[in-house]
């Protein structure tokens with residue numbers, strides 16, 4: 001009340017002092033709500049009444065004020081329009097330099113991806129407004145795509161953001177992997193960033209909503225498209241020859257037609273992506289509970305989802321479903337692909353193109369393989385692809401290896417498939433090997449570490465008809481397809497060739513570079529990497545020596561101890577990896593040896609001499625407990641500072657934490673400074 005009276009006084013004074021009407025009105029409005037009750041019982045003074053009269057009497061704005069108001073309005077609208085246009089343009093720096101760092105700072109990769117999918121699903125996401133240069137145009141399975149850059153499987157596993165993703169300028173996108181029955185995949189966390197390499201490790205294990213949910217999403221998309229009047233008009237014309245197809249009845253009839261599937265889409269000459277110059281691929285996976293060598297999951301996928309796809313990718317190379325990669329073996333793969341092709345061919349007659357009586361539309365089938373196969377295995381895959389009658393290959397999936405060139409120390413030991421730039425050398429080599437074997441008979445889609453225009457060009461020269469990417473999209477955001485297309489256009493123009501002309505022209509693997517944060521690191525080991533690698537090998541050796549001591553095993557110089565070596569027969573790839581790891585560490589274990597139970601027995605451990613680490617821990621514990629010991633100086637982490645500030649309490653907490661983590665026992669608090 002007091003404040004209201006003061007404000008009222010200020011209004012009066014402002015009027016008396018001849019302040020501008022606006023100032024007085026502002027003060028008065030501020031006083032109004034609070035002063036109303038007090039004014040109810042008393043008459044306002046004449047000065048206030050005068051002020052109110054002045055305040056509520058609107059004088060018409062002068063032409064100058066009107067112009068100013070108009071200018072403000074125009075500026076506000078233009079500013080708003082600019083902000084919206086800037087946000088909507090996928091090339092805007094805000095997406096890469098603000099949105100992505102924020103997402104990385106505040107979310108784990110799985111949450112970040114979910115948020116991105118949700119945004120893309122709403123239709124309010126940025127878009128690529130650029131036009132693809134003709135130099136990029138190519139064909140896949142007889143359909144034209146305006147550019148050869150696609151989005152790889154795994155990003156839109158549940159087919160939720162197809163249109164939003166196509167609008168970002170990809171030439172094609174691959175949804176899935178989709179499994180027949182819904183399954184949750186592996187427990188979280190299952191997706192990790194290796195930031196220093198702009199790479200990732202994932203072990204999702206095919207989290208999928210299953211065929212029927214994905215099918216209903218794909219069907220709804222076609223129905224929505226059918227209900228779109230311009231489509232219906234041309235569709236009606238294509239189907240009946242009559243130009244009048246725009247009536248609501250016709251629309252509804254078509255949308256509810258039992259064949260409201262790709263037959264209608266095919267009839268008007270659109271790809272099943274429902275966008276000209278772009279394709280939609282569906283990637284098929286297997287349920288974890290399905291029999292290891294069973295083909296049924298893929299056959300069902302072709303039958304159910306094939307009618308909505310421009311291509312179907314049979315995924316036999318995910319490292320996260322037990323036994324899946326074994327389907328890549330000679331004999332098994334050929335048999336599997338032959339059966340899937342048979343199922344596809346059986347469907348062809350069921351999908352007669354209504355526009356052309358008797359016309360047949362067969363969905364092209366591709367197989368996606370791992371980059372970890374030996375040359376011999378890659379030759380087997382190539383032969384199986386040709387013999388089975390499939391239409392193409394995707395090379396490659398993630399790798400189970402951890403290349404020496406990795407810079408990151410965090411998360412590298414997580415189980416799962418590694419993706420991003422470190423995969424490029426492996427995938428490129430595998431692609432070149434298969435391309436050489438099949439001699440261009442089947443198109444190959446290159447995948448693994450595509451991050452810029454140069455990567456795409458390298459893949460084309462190695463034999464890829466198109467490329468697709470995933471991990472770099474997570475690191476660089478929505479502007480990436482446009483950026484790669486622009487870089488690629490420039491590179492092709494410099495060579496005076498189109499994309500189609502460079503496919504399969506050859507690339508020297510030793511000259512290829514791998515994109516890494518802030519620089520281009522040559523493939524293989526650079527001197528700096530050599531040094532880092534030697535150091536890390538030395539530290540692992542030291543650790544192993546400690547472990548040996550701990551286990552009571554003889555030192556490395558004495559005859560090699562018995563260790564577990566995987567059974568070569570059962571898991572060739574793993575065996576080779578272990579062998580390589582042993583060789584890198586300078587340890588050679590006789591093949592086939594089984595673990596020695598006595599070596600790690602509790603009895604052996606009891607009498608084992610203390611390791612250096614254990615001795616150091618004991619010394620530290622003694623010093624920390626000793627009341628006569630020296631002051632304990634603690635470096636407080638930012639996390640602790642956030643809770644305790646830079647206080648003694650914080651430092652004691654930090655010291656206690658550190659000691660507990662290292663098993664150092666209790667800390668003498670009075671000595672913490």
Ligand SMILES: Cc1cc2nc3c(=O)[nH]c(=O)nc-3n(C[C@H](O)[C@H](O)[C@H](O)COP(=O)(O)O)c2cc1C
Pocket residue numbers: 152153154155157176177191200202204206283315318368396397398418419420421423447448449450468469470471472
């Ligand atoms: C988080 C994540 C999930 C993936 N999920 C699938 C999948 O469901 N099916 C599949 O065929 N590939 C999947 N991939 C593999 C990618 O499609 C791609 O083959 C691989 O990541 C290599 O490409 P990149 O280096 O551009 O990421 C996944 C990759 C990542 C990083």
